[in-house]
Amino acid sequence: MKLIHKLLLVTLFFSFFSFELYGQSQLLWDFSSKAGIYSTPAIDESTVYIGSKDSCLYALNKENGRLEWKFKSKGEIKSKALLYKASVIFNSSDGLVYSLDQKSGKKQWTFQTEGEKRLDMWDYYLSSPVYANDKLFVGSGDGHVYALNPANGELLWKYKTGGIVHASPLVHKEKVYVGSFDGFFYALDSNNGELVWKFNTVGDTYFPKGEIQRGAAIYQNSVIFGSRDYNVYSLNLETGTGMWNMKEKGSWVIAPPLVVDDLVYFGTSDSHRFFALSAKSGHEKLSFPVNMRVYGRALSFENEIYFGCFNGKLYKLDQSKQKLEEVFQTHGSKKNYRKVYNEKDEFRSDFKLYGEDIIGSEKTILGLGAILSTPIIENGIVYFGDANGVFYAYKLK
Structure with a gap:
């Protein structure tokens, strides 16, 4: 009995120690709406x-x-x-x-x-x-x-x-x-x-209007925004003349840009990437693959960049390591992820994003608990919703 008691104390000690040091990242609560x-x-x-x-x-x-x-x-x-x-x-x-x-x-x-x-x-x-x-x-x-x-x-x-x-x-x-x-x-x-x-906007063969779907950001004397013609534009604030543009091959840029220091951060639609560009020139500084669209604006917290993805995952760009890390996965993504992706995190061979049943495929993607909501962070807690109607409060490390 004494041995069991000692083992129990040791287990409790290490459990407490582990929680204090490593268990600070946790779901505090969630709330379900009906859509x-x-x-x-x-x-x-x-x-x-x-x-x-x-x-x-x-x-x-x-x-x-x-x-x-x-x-x-x-x-x-x-x-x-x-x-x-x-x-x-x-x-x-x-x-x-x-x-x-x-x-x-x-x-x-x-x-x-x-x-x-x-x-x-x-x-x-x-x-x-x-x-x-x-x-x-x-x-x-x-x-x-x-x-x-x-x-x-x-x-x-x-x-x-x-x-x-x-x-x-x-x-x-x-x-x-x-x-x-x-x-x-x-x-x-x-x-x-x-x-x-x-x-x-310039327009593109398939999207000649170059529709502008979401918001913009200010950088010094310029305003920066994305378009459905695959371009990110930087315009002079006073005159509206072009300062630079970056064309992302084959992908709308819906996500509003986030400007931190001299970098512009945004995710793309169908090329499934997350970028950091020079806000001065539009030249690519960093680029990371993800396996689905990013429509929400990224946000900056303690020198790190966070953003949500249609695959139901919240990501963090570690600036010091220049590495993209998964932070959180929605309930729907945990439950339904393998309906869309294989063990290599690539689309399953029997899943077609833009096949004959586009509406059905989009419904399946949204069923992952896709994160279209731009998160906000306060006191180390990130708040955001998902496409299944669940709203989360998650404590970051």
């Missing part, structure tokens, strides 16, 4: 706010994932919520922009656009509202960029583009920068919505 989560979470001191395709905006306790309140709209919520004073403001596919009370979830006001629309099955997102210069800016499927009074939803101005605007506006020094599915990137005066300049 896919594509949007980026918003967070305050105590609460995480996340929208779902089930039409609900959820307010979850940050510590334990307990539901504090939910609000049901009449459309899918695929935009990041904006926290403005005591309000939560978001865009919905029902064509309405909503403002809710941050504590109770009660509706404060709505703004009616001219209606939402979706271009195709890969048009996964809505434009997220952005606050700057005492105004709220948001794009719409009706082709407009809107400026609203964030206090009451009153229309201040609107600008009509030639296509769907699902990119989130970027506001910098009195200008609103935003791309459209018409293939143009626009700079608008934030005060009155007047056009300052616009830039037409």
Whole structure:
């Protein structure tokens, strides 16, 4: 009995020791909505706010994932919520922009656009509202960029583009920068919505419009964004003239770029890679293969870069080792991964991503718990959702 007791103490000691040193990476909680989560979470001191395709905006306790309140709209919520004073403001596919009370979830006001629309099955997102210069800016499927009074939803101005605007506006020094599915990137005066300049993407044989699906990033005197014509562009902020472009062979660039120091980080669609380019020249600095698309923006935390992938895995780019590491795998990916990939992490011979049943293949990919949601990190905890509707709070090492 004494020997057993000693062995038990030793086991407990090493278990505790192992947890303290190595067990700091752990799933703290998860929460299941009733449909896919594509949007980026918003967070305050105590609460995480996340929208779902089930039409609900959820307010979850940050510590334990307990539901504090939910609000049901009449459309899918695929935009990041904006926290403005005591309000939560978001865009919905029902064509309405909503403002809710941050504590109770009660509706404060709505703004009616001219209606939402979706271009195709890969048009996964809505434009997220952005606050700057005492105004709220948001794009719409009706082709407009809107400026609203964030206090009451009153229309201040609107600008009509030639296509769907699902990119989130970027506001910098009195200008609103935003791309459209018409293939143009626009700079608008934030005060009155007047056009300052616009830039037409090059286009490609199969995608001649060069649709711009998501947002942009600022680097010094330039604005950088990706397009469906396989290009990443850098334009002069003041004039809209091209500074450089990098063409990624055979792949849309949907993911909004992340700029850290002098590098631009982004994932690609069908070439299934993650890049770091020189923000000054567009020259490739790093490139890593992954086995599926990356649509979400990467984020930087403690000198490391994190991003989610359609294969249901969260990755970390270790800057010191210049190595890509798997951090987390969603529940759906753990369960269904072998339906898509073999032991070499390559597509199974009987799985065709773009075969005769494209819709079925896409459904299978999303069933992996694909990560389209851009994660956020606070106090070493990463928060994000997956395409199966599960929202995670995961403690990083």
